[in-house]
Amino acid sequence: MQITSLQKQVQEDLETAADHAYRTDGDRDGVSVRPQPDGAHSWSTVGARDDGYVQSVGWERLVSWAHDHDQVIEVxxxxxxxxxxxxxxxxLAPRVGSNVHPLTEDDxxxxxxxxxxxAARTxxxxxxxxxxxxxEIAVRGLASGTNDPYTAVSALDLSATALVPLWAERQAITAYLDEDAVARVLPHWPAPEQLVDTIFNGVLTYGAEDPIVLDAAHRLLARLGDVASGARAEHLASIRSKLDQI
Structure with a gap:
């Protein structure tokens, strides 16, 4: 597989994953991005039965179970x-005001x-x-013996298609809602700032001495800056300060 086709597939994977975890403000389409109250929950735990990486969660099925049992589930x-x-x-915890029922083996x-x-992340x-x-594709291009900064440039450019829309108006999903708009399942998706830091830190660790890589980093920073406001604009300012010191 050519590196360009591999990058394109990874770009599409990133866009799909970002669409899955981040939404615009408000409660709609069965999700919320608003801060969720801690509540006075008395939690019980469900432990893993096997070793491995969590590859996927059936969010709708989890919401359905929580609704049927009047529970709140933190993933x-x-x-x-x-x-x-x-x-x-x-x-798991019963919703405030609900009765506690012990979990059965079927549950x-x-x-x-x-x-x-x-066995592996997906x-x-x-x-x-x-x-x-x-x-990692970008870093491999910058690795000693490879010396292909253009691969890193492409990685920075391709990341913009997912990161810029996310940075402009999206927040991490904080709750999956049932049909009555009750928060039933509470996830913990990474903050958008964490994703932005990952792309800059990962590439610049190895590409700081390549002018075209730095140009691409500034280009991505400018694209993010065009849609940023408030705390996100301040976050970019700290990244810009680091770039300016290189």
Whole structure:
């Protein structure tokens, strides 16, 4: 496979993963991006039955189970997290004002079936891994003996198609809602700032001495800056300061 076709596939994976985890403001389409109250929950835990990376979570199925049992579920192990047997996978609590019911073996079987574990990370729902793949392609191009800064430039350019729309108006999903707009499942997606830091830190660690790589980094920074405001604009200012010192 040519590096250009590989980069294109990774770019598409990143866009898909970002669309899965980040949305615009408000509560719609069964999700919320608003801060969720801690609540007075008394949590119980569901542990992993096997070792492996969390590859995917069936969010709608999890919401359905939580609605039927009037529970709130916190997903403590997100796509990309590695677990060993017994690690906390989910935390469950009755919704405030509801009665506590012990979990049956059938309940546990259904909850475990909603989370797919595997031997390796995949980009399907794992936005951090999708971005990491793009960074690794860039780093390989800058590695000693390869000396291909244009690969790193392409990686920075391609990342913009996912990062700029995300940076402009999207927030990480904070809750998946049932049909009554009740928050039933609480995820922990990485903050957009974390993704932006990943792409700059990963490439600039190895590409700081290549002028065309620095130009591409400034180009990505400018694209992000065109759509940034408030705290996100301030975050870019700190990145710009680091670039200016190189």
């Amino acid at each position: 403590t192990a997100m796509p990309g997290d590695h677990l060993i047997k017994g690690d906390c996978l989910l935390r 546990l079987d259904r909850l475990h079936s909603v989370v797919t574990l595997g 980009p399907f729902q794992d936005v951090g891994f999708a971005l990491q793949q793009l960074v």
